[in-house]
Amino acid sequence: MTYQRGETAILTTVTTTAAGTATTPGTSFEVRIEDPQGTRMTLDDPTVNGTMVEDSTGNHHYDHDIASDAVLGTYQVEFIATHSSRVSIVTDTFIVEVRPA
Numbered sequence: 513m514t515y516q517r518g519e520t521a522i523l524t525t526v527t528t529t530a531a532g533t534a535t536t537p538g539t540s541f542e543v544r545i546e547d548p549q550g551t552r553m554t555l556d557d558p559t560v561n562g563t564m565v566e567d568s569t570g571n572h573h574y575d576h577d578i579a580s581d582a583v584l585g586t587y588q589v590e591f592i593a594t595h596s597s598r599v600s601i602v603t604d605t606f607i608v609e610v611r612p613a
Contacts, residue, residue, distance in 0.1 A: 513606050513607070514606070514607045514608075514609055515578055515606060515607070515609075516578075516608070516609065516610070516611045517578055517579065517580050517581065517582050517584075517608060517610070518579075518580045519578050520575050520576065520577050520578065521575075521576040521578055521587075521606050522573055522574075522575055522576075523543070523573060523574045523575075523576055523589055523591075523604060523606065524548075524571070524572065524573045524574075524604075525571075525572050525573075525591040525593075525602045525604070526570050526571055526572075526602070527570050527591075527593045527595065527600060527602075528570055528600075529570070529595070529598075530598060533570075534568075534569045534570025534571065535569065535570050535577060535595055536566060536569060536570065536595075539595075540554055540593075540594045541564055541572070541591070541592070541593050542554065542555065542590075542591075542592040542593075543555040543564070543574050543589070543590070543591055543592075544574060544589070544590040544592070545587055545588070545589050546587065546588040546589075547582070547583045547585070547587055548583050548584070548585030548586055548587065549583055551555075551583075554566060555574075557613075563575065572591075574591075578608055582608050583608070583610055584608050584610065585607065585608065586605050586606075586607050586609065587605060587606050587607070588603065588605055589603065589604040589606065590602070590603050591603075
């Protein structure tokens with residue numbers, strides 16, 4: 513997805529058991545966002561502070577507010593979910609660009 517500075521990036525992920533059944537992480541959820549310059553922001557267990565939303569079992573989204581002075585380019589996203597002793601990592605990207613005139 514492509515966003516503009518000042519918009520909200522809606523980042524989604526799906527968590528499943530080893531058998532492929534949708535599940536909610538039982539222990540923790542972490543979101544890591546890295547900007548194009550390599551600066552990393554880590555949101556430890558965003559389910560606790562209400563920023564990670566469970567839309568349905570296993571389906572989650574995180575609303576990330578993009579700063580008005582955000583670095584332009586491709587951002588790397590990691591969702592790290594822990595369920596029992598199983599750790600799952602899902603990666604994604606989004607782009608921040610200047611709105612065309």
